[in-house]
Amino acid sequence: MKLSTPRWWYVRERDRAAMPMTRALLKPASWIWAAVTAGKIARAVPHDPGAPVICVGNITMGGTGKTPVVQEILARLRARGIEAHGLSRGYGGRLAGPVQADPALHTAADVGDEPLMMAKSAPIWIARDRAAGARAAALAGAGAIVMDDGHQNPSLTKRLSLIVVDGETREGEWPFGDGAVFPAGPMREPLAAGLARADAVVMMLPADLAAPDRELLALFDQTPVLIARLSASSPPPTGPQVAFAGVGKPWKVERALKAAGCELADFVALPDHFAYDAATLARLAARAEDFGAGLVTTEKDWARLPPEWRTRVVAWPVQAQFEDEAALDALLSRAIGQPL
Template identity: 30%
Template sequence: MNPGPTGPSNRREHQPAYWYGEAPVPLGARLLASVYAVVTSARRWLYRKGWFGRSHPGVPVIVVGNITAGGAGKTPLTIALVERLRSEGWNPGVASRGYGRTDVADAVWVDADTAPSIGGDEPVLIARRTGARLRADRDRAAAAKALAEAGCDIVICDDGLQHYRLQRDIEIEVVDGRRRYGNGQLLPAGPLRELPERGSQCDFRVINGGEAGFGEWPMRLLADRAVPVRGGRPRPLDSFAGHRVHAVAGIGNPDRFFTMLRGLGIAVVPHAFADHHRYRAADFEFGSPLPVLMTEKDAVKCAEFATDAFHSVPVQAELPEGFWVSLLDRLQALDQNRGHESD
């Protein structure tokens, strides 16, 4: 029998215990972090001084990202941004690197029918949930330009905070409210891609779970239904309360998904896979015929071998109305400034 997510090939070894715990950081990791600090600082300085070229697509650009390695809730927020901006009369497009693509290296347009191996799991999920134009490209600046040329009047860049070649108008940092910045050290000694002061330079800081502090916006991820991966009628998520299920999560912080299910009274048998894991049927040989609940991001990669036991759990990002008012005010100010510049 396949050892499943507890086997060596699927352990989450890319997030050492000392990142979010009290274990001592190895000397080698601290030395490498010092080198990483020099390289990232030099890179930012070169962009700031204009030595490295930057590009703007000519329409407003919102970058959603974080300064920690791993997930923090960027994809649900990106989906919420697309839906709210569309309701306000915008025609948003999404630019994404398409991390995890294995069957293509070139830029691609991603829609609901694109295979995750071609478009990436998160882009396919966003396309299915929103129907927005979505361009997957390692060069986010090129993706933004393609979206503008395709008629989008605003670009949302999913996970592009460190992609400085793309000029942006608004930056939104997403923070895992429970883990925050971990031990506060740079990679590989800690989880940080950049120092914490980089986050303070963003226009908005959104806190996913936990307690939001002064100047921060709280975000909750709400889930109330389970959708059969093979298709069919959704059922209330709380209908699984009091029952054991296999819970599958290949995201940046699987415990967030497991905790959410436990909060509904569901008896969780957790199976944590590495972020962007490419699933096989053998990964689900758990040894007991229980229902399987998984994140949407995981479910898009399991359709080919899913059984009737497989259910996807969609989440909806909920933010205070004040966040949306502030964001829309910022976009209106950008539009007015551009109007003055063109006069």
């Protein structure tokens, strides 16, 4: 059974009264998680697959907008004649790989929702063994490999390591919570350890947020920061809508739809990578009928819907737009060894 991302992960130390006792009980497990991750990274001997690897990773659990950043980098490289391929673990899919995701042959149950979504615009390789997947991509002619996730995976030599950070701060919520490592908090590893291996931070902001939080920016004073915004590729559907999302932070989808002017009659939050079954879809359809509304969801969720439901639900796509595109291109140029 998949569980929803706990909101209490993102409570700050100064708001201790809002923290559940669960966090304190999970602290010992978080110390073990951090130690195992650090040990794995320290002992690894990274493999060079024969093509430059650009890693787009996280230092937190939950959604940060990482996949749209991968899509943007793939698009920028390919638009400039670089045969860029994507590489993913294929979370939620049954295939171990290496295999190239094919929307005409595979489903989200085969290769995962994010790879299936991205495979519409670039070659995407699935591999539990990232080194084997990167070798397969290089043998298939990849001139650059953009790895979706993997900042804590030390199996590959990385020419560029980007960390995507959720830059949205609100009263009572902080992207890193109180800095606790999973399962006591949202961190995959301590912040300082993750930043030490990063070449730059991509701070992802919602389209309606004017500027990043200064206190948050100050955490990265030794690391270059690129500001990017998640913006809609198309407007939301008109008329009343029942929206649903099974992503890392579903509440951010609700906010984004409202900010884009969607007439939300209801919003249903589901666990990340939720597998849509007939009963759940029937309940969503009944809810929409109650409100006389349509159904709308994210592209990632839409990829997990059964084919017969895709005509009944609107996919709302988003994209990452960088404020300083020249700075991004400079990082990519250094990684691939040629000007963009």
